Amino acid sequence: MKKNVWPTVESIPVSAVTDDRPPGQLKPARMQEIAGATGTGRDTAGGEAVRATGVGTAGTRRRTGARGNPAAEFGFSGDPGQHGDPGDDMLHAQRVWDGTLATNRMDDLGVNTERQRMETKDVTASVSLLVDGWPGDVRACVESVLAHTACTVVALDLGNLDGAGEVLDQLADREPDRVRVWHVAESPHWRGGTATWGVARAKLLRLDTAEVHVLMDTSLVLEGDALTPLVAAVWEGAVAAGWQGRKPPGVDQRDSDDWMEAGPGKVPALTGDLMAVRRSAALSALPEDARYGAGADLELSLRLPGEKVVPRTRLPVRRAREHPVDDRYRVEEAHRNHGRVLAMLEPS
Template sequence: MSEVPPNVTGLAERRAKARAEQDHAAADALRDEIRTEGWLVRDTADGFELIPSPSFDVWPTVSSLPEGGSPEAKENGSSGEPGASTAPGRVSAEDEDGAAGRDRSADAGRVAEAADPGRHPGRLGDREAKEVAESEAAPQQTPEGSELVGRADDLDGHPERMVSSQLLWDASLSVSRLDETIVPPADAEEPRAARPTVTVALLVDGHPDELRECVRALVARTEARILGLDLGNVDGAGAVLQELVEEFPRRVEAWHVAESPHWRGGSAGWGESRDKLLRLDTSDVHVVMDTSVVLEGDAVTPLVKALDDDVTAAGWKGVNPREDDKEWLEAEPGEVRGLLGHLFAIRRDTALAAGGFPADARYYRNADLEFSLRLPGTLVALGKDLPVRQERHRRDDGADPGYRDRESQRTYDRVLKLLRAP
């Protein structure tokens, strides 16, 4: 990391003093001044941390993110909703496409070199990863005039092409008029209902290498849109998320905040961040997925298909409580009381109607159970048949063990109230 200039450190110290004195206006002004110097200030348990401004837009906090629309729309001051405007306080950095492009090429090469189809049959191999990238980068094809008809600017001086064009035009008009007179039979099949739109939501809190593999597998093996929320660019994971946006611009969307995760000493809680992803989403089905999960096949479509009749949410792993409510046991495939946050799909409108994700849950553990118990309808788990694997245990998240136990218990106290409610 670059050495922090003394004047920037001084500004950060003045901001820390302003925050301690509850002078929020001065603290915000100093934060903006630090930003103009090319740095971001991030609050930590011990004070603050200064990091160089990245080459992408960064919002100050999770709560400051606008809802609806896309980052590109916000760039033009539009959120897709009447009367909405860009929220103040967003961090903008100069574009560094040349250097970023070189870094992205090197990263893509490292991903391909790391792939080992022999050891992991579901892992993206060199050739498959390359084909995915090429198909994403391929320009849209635009039809040109045929040799028979010719282009409009190529007819002068070619009477035979003009005659051919007129004949084809007359024929198309005749077919069009004939179509207008045909009345479909009464017993004709109803048109198929449109397939639901699907978004996979990722909370990015570090682990950049697994993020690459998670997203590349999603792009290769599903048709879902991918929405990522980067908390504090931990270990450079936010920069990797932005690289994936540029590699797969039609599939991946990213939001970045300077606020780091609560479980890593910051102030962005799991429930608040997950709820923001839900509200940034516009799809019919919202898929919660941990970046440690890698698809070895299309595991998203079976989850979406399971959302039928009374089924509100469908996941990979389900659990049921013991009679004493002190322990949850892994459930067999079928109806369950709780879904684990590794991977599950939910009807987005139902999740919003139920109040969204629990804002008081600052850490993930037990928060997925709290969310599950607040949902109406039936929850189902599909189990081991889903083509999914997990790269690491979710507890390997950099959180202090004492913090994990304390925050887990806070959330589980609320889970017990839900379980024992009449």
């Protein structure tokens, strides 16, 4: 590689950055405690729409020809004036249902994403990557970020495994204003080296200067603008927003490493494979002593003060393939991180 290679992650110098100033564009973080995952009532499995019940919709059947109340077939009340007793609980429920369906249809049309894009156009956001080999996946991941977002990519190459660092150099040469790369001779701990997840992630946080820092795994590929909804959620007041939410196992399953899926909406924790976070909050929450990311991302998420959310909009993201980890390190460290996370959940 023609670029400078630092001996270790910790040896990379970080220029002075003032992080105690108020965020330039973000709204204040909402400091709400999450007592558990909350659902939204939305059909997120892509199944058949729920038949509406309530004002103006009871017993609705599909008709042919002219329809007296076509809105009712889509779950709307069909009453633009929303007439009726304001204190009627069913009427209130119908209004909420109508609004939710309208929002969901706007999501499907991309209207909300475009609105969010305009609202957050002045928010600075960077996508941070820990590169540990898999050059083909690295290229696909970075190119998808460049194609579908306006974010800067900040990448830390660990050991140029399989030539992945050289791929980053090629992308940086092509897009010098959007791709910033640091190389170290250390290979990652989870592949038998000495560079740990916590130290490497902390270095990326300090090298970055954006308000919103997006943790992304190089095994993921964006198939559309998946980042605007995450950045918008942070801009609105969440401390972090992610692709996938998690909630802890039940009381009788506390020894299990398998956290359950949570969201959309407010969630107790987020996975670190695609998570946007207020950088100023992440700087003090990141577990820098974590050697391996499994479980450490949940610990980071739990340490963040404020709301964590999964957007209601389906994000256009896919995983190219799993990146296996050396079992000598994966099992030991995953259990260690899991134990730390469970300790955080125990009542004091």
